[in-house]
Structure formats: C-alpha cells, structure tokens
Amino acid sequence: MSDPAGHQGPAASGPASAAGQPENVEYRVAHLHDRLAAEELGELGVRAEIRAGAIALTGTVPSARCRETALRIAREALAGLTVHTDVVVAETTRPDHAEEL
Numbered sequence: 001m002s003d004p005a006g007h008q009g010p011a012a013s014g015p016a017s018a019a020g021q022p023e024n025v026e027y028r029v030a031h032l033h034d035r036l037a038a039e040e041l042g043e044l045g046v047r048a049e050i051r052a053g054a055i056a057l058t059g060t061v062p063s064a065r066c067r068e069t070a071l072r073i074a075r076e077a078l079a080g081l082t083v084h085t086d087v088v089v090a091e092t093t094r095p096d097h098a099e100e101l
Helices: 015-038 064-077
Strands: 046-051 054-061 083-089
Touching: 015 046, 015 064, 054 064, 064 083
Parallel strands: 054 083
Antiparallel strands: 046 054
C-alpha cells in the first residue's frame, strides 16, 4: 500500500519510525473521528483510542447496519494498524412484559 507520509505500518521499526509513527497514528485516529461524524452515518457514539500500540474502537450504535458502516470506515482509515473492536448494537426491541415498579 502506498502512503504519502511514508508510514510502513506496525512492522516499521527503528528510531526514525518510532519517532514519526505516533503522530501519524494520532492523525489517523482524529481523521477517523471526523469521518464517522461527517459521513452519512453521522455517528458520534463510537470512539477510537490508542491503547498499548493498538487502536481500541468502542461504543454503541443504533443498528447492525450502522455498526458495519462504522467498522468499514475504521478499516479504511486505519489500514495497516492493529484495531480491536468492541462496538455493540443498542437493544431497541419492545419489552416483552410490563415493568413492575
């Protein structure tokens, strides 16, 4: 994959890549947040954070379709990085019984 910034993915090693990689990863995570909020999804309930050298994608979305869209956008924006996902679909079905107070 060709990247104008010269990012070589998680396999890059050495002092030069270690110094340049965090800024690139932070930029890509910020770009992912922008895309999730701006595109047709308009999703603000999904967060991406850098944790122990990987990206943790967490949050709750209203439907399975929204979840798939968010994961697709994350794969595109964070290609070449390790991403752990914990994005769940909110339960929106009717209750099967009345709540007793």
